[in-house]
Structures are given as structure tokens and as C-alpha cells.
Amino acid sequence: MAVPRSSGSQMRILSIDFSIPYLLKDDNYPIGxxxxxxxxxxRALENAGHEAALLTWKGALAHVGSGQQIKLIETYDPEHGVRVAKYFYSYIPKILAAARAYHPDIMIQGVCGVHTAIMAFVAGQLGIPFVHRVVSDMNxxxxxxxxxxxxxxxxxSWARHRTAAFLCQxxxxxxxxxxxxxxxxxxxxHNAVVVAEDAPAPLLRAERRYxxxxxxxxxxxxxxLLFRIAQEFxxxxxxxxxxxxxxxDQSTLDAVNGLRHLPNVELVGLVRRADVQQFLSEATMLLSTSDFEGFSNVFLEAFAVGTPVITRRQVDPDSIVLRHSLGASAEDELALSKSVKMFWDMDANEYNALAQRCQIxxxxxxxPTAKARELIAALTPLVAKSKHPGQPL
Incomplete structure (x- = not known):
């Protein structure tokens, strides 16, 4: 017997991701x-009274264990199957069956690739909207x-033409x-970040060491670029x-090897989620050398502990660092390098005021509460139209 879709203001949202189980366990695993x-x-959607679930890999429930707020739904084992063909005889049927059993009102997927198409196809089979979240400028x-x-x-490319709406950063x-x-x-x-109500005030400049x-x-x-800047100072x-x-790639490996041999550089390995706050709070600044981003979570995590961000203009999202004076938004590599030195040598009183400004x-x-409201506001007309075809957005 079919379970009816959610009614009233409550929404039932389904997404997909294969790395969140590792994030929930804080495993030694690179997380995007x-x-x-x-x-x-x-979590914010659940707290706001909506239902949300995540399609993920077979075995994830046992890996993560009980007590997680995020509802996980297992689909397939990505380690098994014949290349490309596995999508048709295994991956798509399992995702479709799991999605059909959940009865979502809408499906959201981020990161470009095959999963974009699978989720768009499954949403089409279920007669519900598919929404794609863009996660990088290069997409x-x-x-x-x-x-x-x-x-x-x-x-x-096929999936993007079947997308009911895009969510951009x-x-x-x-x-x-x-x-x-x-x-x-x-x-x-824009991205969200969790800041506790009783979050401590930012550390003073005298307590920040790197x-x-x-x-x-x-x-x-x-x-x-990071290697060149560390060499310079x-x-x-x-x-x-x-x-x-x-x-x-080889150039990244060479740079990491070079950094390893600089006396003023410490490679600390993977910083687990539980340790990110302390790692950033004791820094004078967060340096970003990226060529492209979308909206870097680590920028927000740095601001949350009062740590300014030194970045390149092309990855300063909507120029928030520049417009709100939250660090430096450099036009080129030379300006980025000069900014590192300038903020390192900044007057302590000026720095401490900057740190407070970042956190505020x-x-x-x-x-997350505000961003969940924005998300629901974007999704609501799509769901309404799918339930009442012909209704204008």
C-alpha cells in the first residue's frame, strides 16, 4: 500500500551522498x-519539522552505528560491479527502489557526475521535482x-536539462x-555553519601562533602557491x-613534499571534524590558495572562531571577505603573499577587533536555521506545482 506524500507545510526531502557516513564517524577519510x-x-531541516533522508552505500548503517540524527537509507555497494554496466543492472534499480519506498516530495543532489543523472531519472520516475545544488564555480x-x-x-548534461531548479552558492x-x-x-x-549559542569569544592575537x-x-x-608563500616567509x-x-596530480605531490622539508611548516595530516574548531581558533589567519571554490565551508568555520580569511578574489564568494572586511581578498598571487605578512604583523588591538567582527x-x-528557511522557500513552489500540475511557479 502506497504511503501518501507529506501534507501541509511539512516536506519530505531525499538526497544522496556516499561520504557522509564517514563524516558522521569522523573517520580518516577525505570529506568534500x-x-x-x-x-x-x-539536521536543520529535521529541526524545522521536515523529514529528510540520505541515500548512501550498503553497509553504512552498521558502520555509523546508532544515535545519528541523519536518517540513512542503504542502496548499493560501490566496490562491486562491472564498470558502467553496473549503473544499469544494480545502481539505478537499487536507488529507484529505495527512493520509491521513502515517498519523497522532492529530491536534491549536489556534485556533478553520474549521480546527478541517476537522481534526475529517479525523480522523473516518481513524478517529483529534481533539484541540483552546484558546489563549485567550475561546474x-x-x-x-x-x-x-x-x-x-x-x-x-542530460540531468541539468531535467532539473526543476538550481541552488547556487x-x-x-x-x-x-x-x-x-x-x-x-x-x-x-549561501552556505551555513553551526555556531553554538555559548560559543567562546575569539582568542586574542597573542594566543594565535600560526x-x-x-x-x-x-x-x-x-x-x-602555498609552498611558494611559506618559502617566502x-x-x-x-x-x-x-x-x-x-x-x-604530480604538481600537488611535489608541493606537499616541498612543504614537508620547510622548517617553518608543519603538516598535521587530516584534521578530524571534532578538531577543526581548535585548529582554526589558534591560527592568526586561514590562508586559501585555491584556484576555484563555490562557497568554502572552511571560510565560515574560520569566521565562527574569529579567524580572518586571506584568499584570492576569484574564490571570495560574492566578495563577502572584501565587503565585510573579514580578512583580505587579493587580486593576484603577489597581493595574496603581501596580505599574509600584513595580517601576521597587524597591531594586536586592530587584530582583536577584526576577530570579533568575523564572529559577529x-x-x-x-x-543553519536561516538557511533551512531559505531552502524550504525555494523548494515549496516546486513541490506545489508537482502536486498540482499547471500551477504557475
């Missing part, structure tokens, strides 16, 4: 920004196709998608948190 953000969304321009296998690009993404998909609803929804860098070691994070202490992704900003603008 979308998984962190999706976990925040799922909306010519760089997207370069990073995907041919069949992945075909799948992703910044205005650049919105503008690019608006040109590609005129008429499709596109919403800018420049922090935090992320997955991969091409777009530009570790060669031998009197400045750098602590680098992160680990390589499964397939890492993030509390006022990026709470």
Missing part, C-alpha cells in the same frame, strides 16, 4: 565541502567538461546558469591540515 554542507542542511563554465569522463559529462554561478538555462528557477543559497591552511590535497587547491609558522585525495558576521548571516 558538499558532504559537510548537506549534513548541516539535513557552471567550460571547466566542468574537462574534469569528467565522456559518459559522466553526457549524464550530467554565489552570483557567478547564478549568472552562468541563467544564461544556459533561461526559464529554470535559480536560487542563490597561519592555517586546511583542505583536501588536490589540483584546484593550488598547494604549489621563513619567520612565519604555517600549519597545513589535510590529506591527498585518492588520485592526486557569521552568526548574523549563516545560521
Amino acid at each position: 565541502g558538499w558532504a559537510v554542507q548537506l549534513s548541516i542542511w539535513l 557552471v563554465d567550460e571547466r566542468c567538461k574537462v574534469g569528467l569522463r565522456f559518459y559522466e559529462w553526457l549524464a550530467y 554565489n552570483e557567478y554561478q547564478r549568472e552562468k546558469l541563467a544564461a544556459l538555462f533561461p526559464g529554470t528557477p535559480i536560487h542563490v543559497l 597561519v592555517a591552511w586546511l583542505g583536501v590535497f588536490r589540483h584546484g587547491k593550488n598547494l604549489p 621563513p619567520a612565519v609558522k604555517f600549519r597545513v591540515g589535510g590529506m591527498p585525495e585518492r588520485q592526486v 558576521y557569521v552568526k548574523a548571516n549563516h545560521s
Whole structure:
């Protein structure tokens, strides 16, 4: 017997991700920004009175254990199957069966690739809207196709044309998608970060001892630039948190090896979720050397503990660092390098005022509760239209 979809203001939302179980266990596993953000969304949606669940890999429930707020639904084992063919005889049927049993009102997926197409197809089979969350600037321009296998690009391209709405992280993404998909609803929804009500005040400058860098070691994070900056300032202490992704390029490996041999650099390995706050709170600044992002979670995590961000203009999301004076938003590599030295040498009183400003900003603008309301506001007309075809958005 079919279970009716949710009624009234409550919404039933289904998403997919295969790394959140590792995040929930705080495993020694590289976690992307979308998984962190999706976990925040799922908890915030539940707290707001909606139902939300996550499709994930077979065996995840036993791996994670009990007591998790996020509802996990197992699908398939990604370690088994014949390449490409497995999508048709295993992955799609299992995801479709699991989704049908959950009876969602709407499906959301982030990160470009085959799963975008699978979720779009499944949503179509269920007669419900499919929404795609863009998680990087490169997903909306010519760089997207370069990073995907041919069949992945075909799948992703097919899915984007069947998307009921896009959720973007910044205005650049919105503008690019608006040109590609005129008429499709596109919403800018900035990332959220959890800040406890009783969060301690930021540490004073005298208690901060290093420049922090935090992320997955991969091409777009530009570790060669980090290496050059650390070389330039031998009197400045750098602590680098992160680990390589499964397939890492040679220039990144060379940069990591170079960093390992600099006396002013400490490679601390993967910083577990439970330790991120302390790692960032004791830093004078968070340095980002990335070539591209969308809306970096670690920026918000730094602001939450009063740590300013030193970044490049192209990855300052909607220029929030520049507009709100939360650090430095550098035009080029030279300016980025100069900013590191300037903030390291900043007057303590000026620095302490900056640290307070960072924490006040993030509390006022990026709470999970507020972002969940924005998300539901974007999804509500889509669900209403699917239940009442012909209704204008």
C-alpha cells in the first residue's frame, strides 16, 4: 500500500551522498565541502519539522552505528560491479527502489557526475521535482567538461536539462546558469555553519601562533602557491591540515613534499571534524590558495572562531571577505603573499577587533536555521506545482 506524500507545510526531502557516513564517524577519510554542507542542511531541516533522508552505500548503517540524527537509507555497494554496466543492472534499480519506498516530495543532489543523472531519472520516475545544488564555480563554465569522463559529462548534461531548479552558492554561478538555462528557477543559497549559542569569544592575537591552511590535497587547491608563500616567509609558522585525495596530480605531490622539508611548516595530516574548531581558533589567519571554490565551508568555520580569511578574489564568494572586511581578498598571487605578512604583523588591538567582527558576521548571516528557511522557500513552489500540475511557479 502506497504511503501518501507529506501534507501541509511539512516536506519530505531525499538526497544522496556516499561520504557522509564517514563524516558522521569522523573517520580518516577525505570529506568534500558538499558532504559537510548537506549534513548541516539535513539536521536543520529535521529541526524545522521536515523529514529528510540520505541515500548512501550498503553497509553504512552498521558502520555509523546508532544515535545519528541523519536518517540513512542503504542502496548499493560501490566496490562491486562491472564498470558502467553496473549503473544499469544494480545502481539505478537499487536507488529507484529505495527512493520509491521513502515517498519523497522532492529530491536534491549536489556534485556533478553520474549521480546527478541517476537522481534526475529517479525523480522523473516518481513524478517529483529534481533539484541540483552546484558546489563549485567550475561546474557552471567550460571547466566542468574537462574534469569528467565522456559518459559522466553526457549524464550530467542530460540531468541539468531535467532539473526543476538550481541552488547556487554565489552570483557567478547564478549568472552562468541563467544564461544556459533561461526559464529554470535559480536560487542563490549561501552556505551555513553551526555556531553554538555559548560559543567562546575569539582568542586574542597573542594566543594565535600560526597561519592555517586546511583542505583536501588536490589540483584546484593550488598547494604549489602555498609552498611558494611559506618559502617566502621563513619567520612565519604555517600549519597545513589535510590529506591527498585518492588520485592526486604530480604538481600537488611535489608541493606537499616541498612543504614537508620547510622548517617553518608543519603538516598535521587530516584534521578530524571534532578538531577543526581548535585548529582554526589558534591560527592568526586561514590562508586559501585555491584556484576555484563555490562557497568554502572552511571560510565560515574560520569566521565562527574569529579567524580572518586571506584568499584570492576569484574564490571570495560574492566578495563577502572584501565587503565585510573579514580578512583580505587579493587580486593576484603577489597581493595574496603581501596580505599574509600584513595580517601576521597587524597591531594586536586592530587584530582583536577584526576577530570579533568575523564572529559577529557569521552568526548574523549563516545560521543553519536561516538557511533551512531559505531552502524550504525555494523548494515549496516546486513541490506545489508537482502536486498540482499547471500551477504557475
